[in-house]
Amino acid sequence: MAKVPLKTAALSALLLLVALPAQAHVGAGATSSFAAGFAHPLSGLDHMAVMVAVGLWAALKGGRALWAWPAAFVGVMLAGGGLGLLGVPVPFVEPGILASVVALGLLVALAVDVPVWAGALVIGLFALLHGHAHGTEVPETAAGLEYMAGFALATALLHGVGIAAGLGFGQRFRGLARAAGAACAALGVGLAFGMI
Secondary structure (H helix, E strand, O other), X not given: OOOOOHHHHHHHHHHHHHOOOOOOOOOOOOOOOHHHHHHHHHOOHHHHHHHHHHHHHHHHHOOOHHHHHHHHHHHHHHHHHHHHHHOOOOOOHHHHHHHXXXXXXXXXXXXXXXXXXXXXXXXXXXXXXXXXXXXXXXXXXXXXXXXXXHHHHHHHHHHHHHHHHHHHHOOOOHHHHHHHHHHHHHHHHHHHOOOO
């Protein structure tokens, strides 16, 4: 069996992720099991693009960002989910989610270098919105908590895909990570204007 180079495998994984159909946020699918929660981030282009973009941006930054930015996203996303579950209103959730696709894509495409804490704040803001959108659709039961656990695990794995791809591209192929960021930003614009 021939070995597939890491860079080829990472690029293939990114392309497969982007090829899946998008679904709306609120009310899309079941929200009462771990499996449903795990599957949800994999069901829409906006989810996948943002989660992978966080990983790509962390890989471009390197160092503490490799764990701090994904951890910030997952942690604040769960807090936002809790707010949604409790019915605490958060303004501009859906527009903010669309903005996150464009903004995080641009941060990767432009290889914006910010301090780790500043990146965590940006990522946390978007994570709050993503989490809130899903917390509002989760039942206040143990099954709802299972859903959130599945959602958090899938999110962390998608961050890992972005990190693996970004690190796999390496310095010589840093432009591929940036091109993936540009594709993410373009996807966000397409979603915002109903072209996708």
